[in-house]
Each structure stands twice: as structure tokens, then as C-alpha cells.
Amino acid sequence: MGHPSNEPGDDTGDLILKVTPPRAPQNLQVRPRLSLGAHEDIKRPIILVEAPAGFGKTSLLAQWRREFLAAGEVVAWLTAQDIDEPQRFAQALVLAFRLGCGRPKFGHALLESASARGLENVTLWLAEVVQSAASSVLIVDRAHLLPQASLDALAYLARNLPANLRLVISTRANCKLGIDDLAAYGECAVVDSQILQFRLDETAQLVRSRFGAAAGPEIAAKLQEFTEGWPLGLQLALSIIGRSGDPQSEVAGLERRGGFSHSRFLGLLLADLDPEDLAVLTHVSILDDLHPDLCRFVLGSDDESRRIERISSDTAVFVAAENTGWFRMHSFVRNELRRRFSSLPAAEQSEFHARASLWLAERGMAEAAALHAFGSGASERAYELAERSLYEALIHRGRQGTVDNLLARIKTEELDKRPRLLLTKAWSLAISERHGEVSDVVSRLLARPNVSEALRCECGLILSGGAVFADDPDAFVRLHDPWAQAPPLRDPILLHVHANRSGFRMLIEGDPPMARLRLKQAPQYEAGLAHAYLSRWTDFIHGLSYLWEGQVSTLEQSLSPKLAQIEDELGRRHPLAAMLASLLAAAFWESGNPEAAEALLANRLDVLERSGVPEAVLLGYRTLGRIAWARGAENQAIEFLGGLHAIGQARNLPRLCVASLADQARLNSHRFRASTCSDLCARIDDLMAEGSLPEGRLWRRSVTLLADTAKGYARIAARDWDGALGPLLRAEEVAQKTRMGRLRIELLGLRAFVLSQMGRDSADMLKEAVDLARSYGLQRVFADAHPALGAWVEEVVGGDGGEAARRLGEKPRTAAAVPPSATAGRAAPSSALTPKERQVLELLAQNFSNKEIGLAMQVGEETIKWHVKNLFSKLNAFSRKQVVMRARLLGFLTQEL
Numbered sequence: 001m002g003h004p005s006n007e008p009g010d011d012t013g014d015l016i017l018k019v020t021p022p023r024a025p026q027n028l029q030v031r032p033r034l035s036l037g038a039h040e041d042i043k044r045p046i047i048l049v050e051a052p053a054g055f056g057k058t059s060l061l062a063q064w065r066r067e068f069l070a071a072g073e074v075v076a077w078l079t080a081q082d083i084d085e086p087q088r089f090a091q092a093l094v095l096a097f098r099l100g101c102g103r104p105k106f107g108h109a110l111l112e113s114a115s116a117r118g119l120e121n122v123t124l125w126l127a128e129v130v131q132s133a134a135s136s137v138l139i140v141d142r143a144h145l146l147p148q149a150s151l152d153a154l155a156y157l158a159r160n161l162p163a164n165l166r167l168v169i170s171t172r173a174n175c176k177l178g179i180d181d182l183a184a185y186g187e188c189a190v191v192d193s194q195i196l197q198f199r200l201d202e203t204a205q206l207v208r209s210r211f212g213a214a215a216g217p218e219i220a221a222k223l224q225e226f227t228e229g230w231p232l233g234l235q236l237a238l239s240i241i242g243r244s245g246d247p248q249s250e251v252a253g254l255e256r257r258g259g260f261s262h263s264r265f266l267g268l269l270l271a272d273l274d275p276e277d278l279a280v281l282t283h284v285s286i287l288d289d290l291h292p293d294l295c296r297f298v299l300g301s302d303d304e305s306r307r308i309e310r311i312s313s314d315t316a317v318f319v320a321a322e323n324t325g326w327f328r329m330h331s332f333v334r335n336e337l338r339r340r341f342s343s344l345p346a347a348e349q350s351e352f353h354a355r356a357s358l359w360l361a362e363r364g365m366a367e368a369a370a371l372h373a374f375g376s377g378a379s380e381r382a383y384e385l386a387e388r389s390l391y392e393a394l395i396h397r398g399r400q401g402t403v404d405n406l407l408a409r410i411k412t413e414e415l416d417k418r419p420r421l422l423l424t425k426a427w428s429l430a431i432s433e434r435h436g437e438v439s440d441v442v443s444r445l446l447a448r449p450n451v452s453e454a455l456r457c458e459c460g461l462i463l464s465g466g467a468v469f470a471d472d473p474d475a476f477v478r479l480h481d482p483w484a485q486a487p488p489l490r491d492p493i494l495l496h497v498h499a500n501r502s503g504f505r506m507l508i509e510g511d512p513p514m515a516r517l518r519l520k521q522a523p524q525y526e527a528g529l530a531h532a533y534l535s536r537w538t539d540f541i542h543g544l545s546y547l548w549e550g551q552v553s554t555l556e557q558s559l560s561p562k563l564a565q566i567e568d569e570l571g572r573r574h575p576l577a578a579m580l581a582s583l584l585a586a587a588f589w590e591s592g593n594p595e596a597a598e599a600l601l602a603n604r605l606d607v608l609e610r611s612g613v614p615e616a617v618l619l620g621y622r623t624l625g626r627i628a629w630a631r632g633a634e635n636q637a638i639e640f641l642g643g644l645h646a647i648g649q650a651r652n653l654p655r656l657c658v659a660s661l662a663d664q665a666r667l668n669s670h671r672f673r674a675s676t677c678s679d680l681c682a683r684i685d686d687l688m689a690e691g692s693l694p695e696g697r698l699w700r701r702s703v704t705l706l707a708d709t710a711k712g713y714a715r716i717a718a719r720d721w722d723g724a725l726g727p728l729l730r731a732e733e734v735a736q737k738t739r740m741g742r743l744r745i746e747l748l749g750l751r752a753f754v755l756s757q758m759g760r761d762s763a764d765m766l767k768e769a770v771d772l773a774r775s776y777g778l779q780r781v782f783a784d785a786h787p788a789l790g791a792w793v794e795e796v797v798g799g800d801g802g803e804a805a806r807r808l809g810e811k812p813r814t815a816a817a818v819p820p821s822a823t824a825g826r827a828a829p830s831s832a833l834t835p836k837e838r839q840v841l842e843l844l845a846q847n848f849s850n851k852e853i854g855l856a857m858q859v860g861e862e863t864i865k866w867h868v869k870n871l872f873s874k875l876n877a878f879s880r881k882q883v884v885m886r887a888r889l890l891g892f893l894t895q896e897l
Contacts, residue, residue: 019096021065021077021139022058029206033199034060034191036067044189045161046182049170051193054232054316057170060196061139064168073166074136076100082145089150090121093138097125101134122153123160130162139168144175144313155179158188174313193319197229200572204599207247210238215247221603222251225573228330230316233269240265266336277311278337280304281329282344283352285337286375288368289328290318297359298352350376361385367393367402374409382406383414383421391424395493398533398570400611403428419448423455426462433610433651435466453488461497471614471653473508474696480505492523496534499523503541508698510738512545536566536576543583544615550742552587553777559584563600575611578604582612582620590742592779592869594627605643614653618644622663626784629667630862637667654693658684658703662710669717670787677714684710705734709743712750716786721757728754745772746785753789766796783862791851791861827893833874840867841893845884 036042047064049057068075076096084092094107107128129136143154155178158167171177173193182188198206204220211219227233241250254265270278284295296305312318318327329337341349353375361369370385386406393399407415407425415422422445429438442459445451460483467476480501487498499522506515519538539562546555563580570577581600588597601620608617625640641660648656665680684707687693694700708731715724728751735744749769755762770793773781783790827838836857843853850868854861868880875892877883887893 016095016099018079018081019077019092019099021075022062022079029056029059029202029209030063031060031202033202034063034195036064036071042189042191044187045166046158046179046188047166047168047191048177048179048183048188049168049191049196050173050175051191051196052172052312052316052318053314054230055193055196056231057196058141059231060191061141061168061170065137065139068137072135074101074132074134076136076138078138078140080140080142080145080150082147084146084150086119086121086149086153089146089153090125093122093125096138097129097132097136101132101136103132106132119153119156122157126157126160126162126165129165133164135164137166137168139170141170143169143171143177148176151175151177158182172313174309193316196231198224198227198231198234199229200224200599200602203229203234206234206238210242211247217599217602219247219251221599223254225603226251226254226332228319230319230330232316233330233332236265236269266332269333270336273311273315277307280307281311281317281333282337282340284308285329285334285341286352286372287328287356289326291326294356294359298355300355354378357381357385367399367406370406371402374406383410383418386410387418387421391420391427394424394427395497396533398536398574398576400428400431400575404432416444419445423458426459427465430462430466431469433469435469436652438462438466454490457483457487457489458494461494461501464501468504468613471655471699472694472696473698473702474694476508477505477696477698493534495523496538500534500537500541503538503545507541507545507548510740512549512739515545516542532565532569533576536562536570536580539566540576540580540583540616543580547583547586547619547742548740550590550740550745550776550778550781552590552742555587556584556591556777559587573604573607575607578607578620579612579616582608582616582623586619586623589623589626590780591777594630594866597623598627609643609647614651614656617647617653618656618659621647622659625663625667626780629670630783630866632859632863634667638664641667654687654690655699655703655706657687658706661687662706662713665710665717666713666785669713672717672719674714674718677710677717681707681711681714701734701738705731705743708734709747712747713786716750716754719757721754724754725751741772741776742778742781745769745776745778746781748772749782749789749793750785753786753792756792763796766793770796783865787861827887833871833892837867837871837874838892840864841871841883841887844868844871844880845887845893 032038034042049060051057065075065077074097076093077100078092078096080089098104098106107125109124109128138157140154143151146154154169158169158177158179159182161167169177179188183190200221203224204217207215207220207223223234223237227237237251237254241247241254273281280299283299284290287294287298290308292305292309295308296302299305299308312327316330317333318329328334341352353372357369357372357376357378360366360372366385366389370382370389373379373382373385390403390406394403403424407421407428410421415425422441426438426441426445429435429441442463446456446459460479464476464479467473467479483498484502484505487495489495489498499518502521503515503519506512506518519542522538539559543555543559543562546552546558559580563577563584566574566577566580581604585597585600588594588600601624605620605624608620612620621640621644625637625644628634628640629637641664644663645657645660648654648658648660661680661684665677668676668680688703688707708727712724712728712731715721715727728747732744732747732751734740735747749766752762752766752769755765770782773779782793827833827841833841839857840853843856848856850861850864854864857864868883871883871887872878875883875886877886884893
């Protein structure tokens with residue numbers, strides 16, 4: 001029996017299925033960053049989504065389909081198959097448009113035509129689309145499956161798009177579509193695997209949607225690091241850890257090689273790989289970075305090299321570097337395959353390493369070649385390559401991990417034969433937690449004959465760097481100052497290091513503007529010289545100078561793009577990236593953005609602990625402690641400060657111990673725990689009395705400042721207002737002399753508060769502190785200093801005088817003491833608002849102040865401010881009244897009968 005003439009043939013049912021859009025999962029992760037309106041590029045007539053399997057191409061197309069439909073577009077969907085020869089492809093186009101526009105007669109003439117073939121069919125289809133006059137979109141998913149003739153037809157369609165049609169294509173890499181010139185001419189936007197990779201904020205959103213508040217930014221950051229943002233890898237990891245009620249321990253199991261979760265993850269990932277493919281991948285897993293020519297040389301076969309090209313197209317094992325031809329394996333795959341490589345016969349391992357070393361050395365990649373020379377057993381060649389490359393790898397490019405890996409393989413006697421390697425060893429030790437070992441290495445360098453003044457000066461730079469990591473500013477000054485003027489250096493890199501040290505010298509003396517001026521005097525490099533790493537050190541000192549002054553708004557604007565750059569260059573967990581993140585997190589916290597601060601520090605504390613300069617360690621742990629305290633998690637806050645104390649002990653950095661105890665005294669003063677604060681101050685005094693501590697002027701000034709501040713807080717906790725004035729005034733004088741703007745504002749506010757408690761008029765003093773805080777962008781300084789001071793600031797600025805401070809000793813009311821309103825309404829259950837936010841919303845509707853809401857809910861006022869700020873953000877409101885109005889409009893607040 002025949003088919004109606006207007007249907008395509010026997011496989012109509014199959015065609016209907018292929019032009020039906022796939023059902024979007026209920027938990028589809030909408031990615032605002034990749035929405036159609038997010039980038040000008042995505043507004044081009046053609047969008048090509050090109051990436052290996054597992055990068056969420058179909059999910060993104062489903063998101064875009066919804067957006068196109070919401071904009072009133074006609075959307076036709078076609079899922080390609082390998083049986084779609086041109087005739088069938090044209091029939092599918094007809095049915096796709098019929099389904100998309102709801103016109104059952106669309107393409108009737110085309111389907112009836114028996115003579116039309118090939119590109120003529122596409123031409124007829126395009127003509128009908130034009131005649132429809134509807135603004136339309138054609139989405140072709142999995143285009144890489146199309147036969148070449150149909151790919152040619154799709155390219156023809158792309159080159160002849162009418163004005164009322166846009167084209168979206170998804171395909172795997174290396175698909176021979178032939179429209180590269182359209183991308184070059186700006187007609188086609190290309191969304192590749194790098195763009196499709198999840199960023200940290202997207203991973204955090206995905207984790208929150210899966211596990212809720214139980215999964216903080218630390219889990220998201222660890223998953224991001226483990227999967228490198230690979231969408232399928234994230235989904236696999238989430239499916240594994242989702243089986244447990246303890247996501248934190250499951251993530252740790254994923255990271256732990258050999259653990260059940262890690263083995264299960266790799267089993268799911270590698271299960272579909274052909275054994276021969278797996279063998280080839282194992283052989284090239286020894287390479288950190290891969291290139292087609294390098295793979296061909298190492299494998300010794302064009303066939304196996306082409307196999308890698310196919311694997312890279314069909315799987316997501318590899319990550320490509322943008323527009324370079326180089327690519328690499330995902331780290332978790334590479335580590336597993338290297339474990340398998342280590343079980344191969346020793347001769348076979350040696351052969352592959354030898355080939356890699358030869359290819360890399362011939363192309364000037366001596367550092368990587370040295371690693372493989374060691375792997376092949378060619379120690380002398382490895383020493384030669386290391387001597388040729390490691391100094392530049394460390395000083396110019398900051399590749400400390402790789403340098404340390406190679407130096408650890410070189411025996412002491414071999415280092416002493418090669419002064420450049422010995423010099424590299426000294427630099428590496430100086431800028432690490434092993435700074436205590438640097439003096440011995442420098443002594444061996446200076447004991448060699450014919451030591452030049454330039455080398456002596458460089459050794460001074462090395463030792464002064466070690467003094468920075470040892471938190472000994474006075475030793476730093478002694479080592480730096482003899483070479484401060486006209487250093488006998490010619491290397492512009494070393495002159496840049498010297499300029500950085502000169503800037504730091506001015507900063508620790510208490511002159512941030514002069515520090516920035518000295519940093520500007522760093523030498524300018526000739527084009528092509530690698531100096532990005534040293535420039536990031538400049539950025540760190542520059543940012544620290546702004547934080548020193550309290551200029552957090554300026555710091556955020558200048559440092560945010562710099563941090564993004566260093567993460568791209570060196571990786572998120574590079575020590576310098578972690579130190580810059582610590583500065584920026586402190587600034588975000590001070591400006592009232594705790595979520596951003598917490599995200600910056602996630603999965604970085606261990607890096608700071610091992611390799612951060614003391615000031616970065618202090619800022620990171622103190623910021624997280626203050627965030628936890630503001631959220632009401634006192635035990636977590638004390639844990640962070642206890643961790644800071646432990647690091648101070650482990651790394652022999654006593655100032656960190658004093659800072660930890662001082663901040664604990666500040667927090668306990670918020671609860672007026674006089675005895676606890678007194679004990680903490682006694683511990684500080686005992687610590688500072690130890691004979692082994694530094695005696696230098698700068699170090700003693702810094703710890704005395706911390707001690708006096710802590711004693712001021714202890715006197716406030718005891719309500720000994722007269723006793724608090726002395727230490728607060730001493731600390732304020734030091735802060736003012738050294739231009740520590742943020743601390744000076746805090747101490748000025750505290751002194752005004754203490755004076756008010758003594759019955760003296762200090763409103764003008766407080767208003768001065770408030771005005772300075774506003775000009776610097778410091779939103780947290782008074783609430784962080786003391787809740788009573790924060791409340792007093794609000795009321796003084798609002799014209800209520802010092803009433804809040806005079807009520808300091810009042811007993812808090814209970815929730816039952818707060819009268820409810822019968823007409824205010826009740827917050828409706830909603831996943832958009834947390835239970836606490838719904839409770840705060842109900843009380844806002846009753847016109848309660850933050851203080852009254854805190855009393856009603858039996859939590860601190862700072863916590864209430866936190867919830868109110870979240871409500872402002874979620875409801876896009878700018879006042880308390882508008883929050884309530886929008887909550888009612890959106891159905892979050894219902895009127896009670």
C-alpha cells in the first residue's frame with residue numbers, strides 16, 4: 001500500500017522522532033553566562049557549538065530553544081543521524097519546520113517533487129522559509145553524524161541564510177563542515193569546549209541545587225579543581241557523592257587516589273574506551289602538554305597519532321589550549337594512566353621518555369625535556385637540560401612546582417658543580433615555607449671563588465625574600481638597604497625584583513603611597529620577554545598597599561582583573577594566585593560581599609598554609625573567621641582562628657599566633673566575656689615575653705599594635721571604659737603614624753564609643769570615623785569592631801544620638817515580647833527563600849527594625865542584616881518597604897485572613 005504523496009516515505013515515524021526536541025531534564029542547569037543575550041557574539045546569524053562528548057552541547061541547545069521560544073521565534077529542531085543522506089536530510093528539514101511553526105502544509109511542494117535532488121532541495125526549503133515571513137531558528141544537533149554530502153548541504157544552507165532565519169549547529173571537534181571563513185568574517189560565532197567548561201560560580205550553583213546549604217563553596221571549588229569544569233565529569237562526580245549524606249567526605253574520597261569514590265569515577269569515565277585506545281593514551285600520559293607532532297614522534301606511528309585525534313573528537317579526555325594546537329589530558333585521567341604506565345616494563349618506559357625528551361629539547365623546551373631525561377635514566381643529560389632552563393622557569397614564569405620536582409632529583413654534589421642550579425635552589429627555598437634552609441645554600445654560593453658584586457646583590461635579594469616569608473621585617477631591611485641605591489644588576493628581571501622589594505620596604509615602614517611610587521619605577525621590558533610572573537608580585541604588593549590604607553574599593557577595581565589573569569596563566573591554586581585571592585577576599589568582606597570573599601578563598605587555604613607570605617595567610621584565615629562569626633557560627637570562627645595559630649606555630653611565625661589570639665579577644669568582647677578576653681591577653685603577654693622572639697623595631701611594633709588592640713577589647717568586655725582608653729589610644733597612634741587607615745578608623749570609632757560610655761560627647765569623633773569609612777568603601781568596619789558600636793553608628797548617623805550605646809546593658813527581649821501583627825501576612829513556602837529569610841520577611845512586614853527582629857529571633861543584629869541584604873538581592877529591592885511590596889507581588893508573602 002502506497003504512502004500519501006506529501007509524506008517522505010516509510011521512515012516517517014523515525015523522522016518525526018528526530019525533529020522532536022528532546023525532553024529537557026527537570027534539573028537542567030540554566031547557564032546565564034551562555035544565555036543568548038549575554039554576549040554580542042551569540043547574536044550572530046550562525047552559532048556553531050563545537051566540543052567533544054560530555055560538554056553539555058545538547059543541554060545548551062535546549063536552553064537556547066527555550067529562550068528563542070520566549071522571544072517569539074519559530075524554532076525547528078533536528079537531531080542528525082549517520083543515515084541522513086541529502087534527500088532524507090531535506091525531508092527532515094521540512095518536518096522540523098512544520099513542527100516548529102505548526103503549519104502542516106509547509107514544504108508540501110518540496111516533498112511532492114520527485115526530481116529535486118541535493119542542494120536543490122535545500123534551496124526549495126530556504127525559499128519556503130522566506131515565504132513564511134516568520135522569524136525562525138533552525139537547530140541542528142549532533143551534526144558530526146551527517147554524511148559528508150549532507151554536511152555540504154548544511155554548509156550551503158549556512159552560506160545562504162535568509163534574513164528571517166538563524167542557524168544553530170552542535171558538533172564534535174574536527175567536523176568537516178567547511179564554514180571556517182564565515183567565523184573569520186564575523187558571520188558565525190563559535191562556542192568551543194573552553195567556553196562550555198563550567199566556571200567556579202556555575203559549579204557552585206550546580207552543587208547548591210543538588211545538595212542545598214549543606215554544600216559550601218569549599219566543596220564546589222574542590223569539584224571544580226578535580227573535574228576542571230568538564231560538565232560530564234561534574235555530573236558523574238555529583239552522582240557519586242550524592243549517594244552519601246556527607247558530601248565533604250565523599251569529595252575527599254574522590255580526590256584520594258585508590259579510594260572507592262575515585263575508582264568508581266574513573267571506572268565510569270574509562271569504561272567505554274577501547275583497550276587499544278586505552279593503551280595509546282597510557283603511552284602519551286607521561287606528557288604534560290601534547291601536540292600532534294609530539295604524539296606522532298613519541299608513539300612512532302601515524303596510525304596511533306590519528307587514533308588520538310579520533311579519541312579527542314569522540315571523548316572529553318583532552319582539553320585543548322585556545323588556538324595553539326597544543327592540548328592536554330584532564331588531570332584525573334592523566335594521573336590514573338600514569339599509574340598504569342608505571343607498571344609497564346622499565347625498558348619500554350625508558351624508550352617513551354627518551355623520545356619525548358629528544359623532541360622537546362630540539363624545540364627549546366629544556367625544562368620539560370629534563371623531566372623526561374630523568375625518566376629515561378639519562379641523568380647527565382637531565383642535569384644539563386635542568387641547568388639550562390630551571391632558573392628562567394622559576395624567576396620568569398613562576399613554575400615553582402615543576403622546578404622543585406626537578407631539583408629534588410638532583411643530588412647535592414651535582415648542585416654544587418652547577419652554580420646556576422644552586423642559585424635556582426636558593427630562590428626556590430626563599431619563596432617557600434622552607435625559607436629557613438636558604439642561608440646554607442647562599443653560603444655555598446658565596447664560598448665559590450670570584451664572586452661578583454652582581455651575584456652578591458642577587459644573594460641579598462634571595463635572603464631578603466626569605467626574610468619576608470619568615471615574617472622578619474627587620475632582617476629584610478638589613479638585607480635590602482645595603483643594595484637599595486644603584487644595585488649592581490643588569491638583568492631587567494632582577495631589577496624588577498629589586499623594585500618590588502623597594503616598594504615593600506616603603507610599605508612596612510608605613511608609607512603606602514611611596515611604596516606604589518617605587519613599584520612604578522620597575523624597569524620596562526623589551527617586547528617578548530616573559531615578565532608576567534614578576535608583574536603579579538608587583539600587583540600583590542600594590543594591592544597590599546591599598547588594603548593597608550583601607551582603600552578597599554580601589555583595591556577591588558584594580559586587583560579583580562589581575563587575579564583572573566594569573567589564574568589563567570598559572571592556575572587557581574598557584575601560591576601567588578592564592579595570595580592575591582586572599583587580598584581580594586579581605587577587600588570584598590570589608591565592602592560587604594561575604595559570598596564573593598568566601599568563594600575566592602575556597603580550596604585555597606592549604607596553599608596559603610604551605611606557601612603564602614604571612615600577611616596573606618593572616619588575611620585569609622581572619623576573613624573566613626569573621627564571615628563565620630557574622631553568620632552566627634561561633635565554633636567555626638574559633639576554628640579558623642585556631643588554625644591560624646597552629647600555622648604560626650608550625651611555620652615559626654609568632655606574629656600569626658598573636659594575631660589569632662587578638663582576633664579571638666575581639667570576637668569574645670562582642671559577648672562581653674571579660675574573663676575569656678583577659679585570659680587571651682595574658683597568653684599574648686606570655687608569648688611576647690619569650691626570649692626567642694625577634695627584637696627588631698618593625699616586628700615589635702606590629703605585635704605590640706596587636707596586643708594593645710586586644711587589651712582595648714578586653715577592657716571593653718569588662719566594661720572598664722577608663723581602662724580601655726589607654727591601649728586603644730596607643731594603638732590608634734601607631735595606626736595613624738603608619739597610615740594603616742582601616743585599623744585607625746576602627747580604633748577611632750571604638751574610642752568614640754568608649755568616651756560616650758563615660759558620659760563624654762564623642763558624636764563628632766564618631767561622625768569623622770564614619771565619613772572616613774564611607775570614603776574608603778568600608779562597610780563592615782564598625783560592626784566587625786563591636787555590635788554595639790555598629791548599632792550606635794546607625795543611630796548617630798540617623799540622628800538618634802547615643803541611645804543605643806546607653807542601652808548596652810539592657811536585657812534582650814524574648815521572641816514572646818515582640819507583639820505580632822494580625823495583618824502583616826505570612827511568608828509562603830518557597831525554595832527561593834531560606835526559612836530564616838522567610839521569618840525575617842514576616843517581621844519586616846510588621847515594620848520591625850533590625851534590632852527588634854534580632855531580639856525576636858534570638859540572633860545577633862549582624863545576622864539579621866545579612867538576611868535583609870539577601871532579601872534585597874533576591875527581590876531586586878532597594879528599601880525595606882520595597883522588599884515587602886515585591887514579596888507580596890511575587891507571592892512570597894501572603895495576607896492572613
